Amino acid sequence: MAMFKDDNHLWKSTCDVFEDEHLPGTAAPWTGIYACQECNHEIASNEGDPLPPAHHHRHPAPEAIRWKLIVYADQRAK
Numbered sequence: 001m002a003m004f005k006d007d008n009h010l011w012k013s014t015c016d017v018f019e020d021e022h023l024p025g026t027a028a029p030w031t032g033i034y035a036c037q038e039c040n041h042e043i044a045s046n047e048g049d050p051l052p053p054a055h056h057h058r059h060p061a062p063e064a065i066r067w068k069l070i071v072y073a074d075q076r077a078k
């Protein structure tokens with residue numbers, strides 16, 4: 001499970017982008033942390049980079065892996 005210490009860096013969102021599931025190997029739509037919906041394995045990915053492939057980690061059914069954005073990294077200049 002992703003962790004954080006300082007509340008000033010994370011805030012709870014109800015945005016729909018956190019509901020979408022993404023296939024292994026497809027382009028990450030956002031920069032941030034993604035979790036596998038089968039086992040909660042977490043990875044970090046940059047927008048446009050391919051999400052890890054189906055053989056990234058062991059599952060009884062590798063095709064079951066679906067990545068879901070759990071933390072969005074806001075890259076806009078402040």
Ligand SMILES: [Zn+2]
Nearest residue numbers: 036038039041
């Ligand atoms: Zn998994």
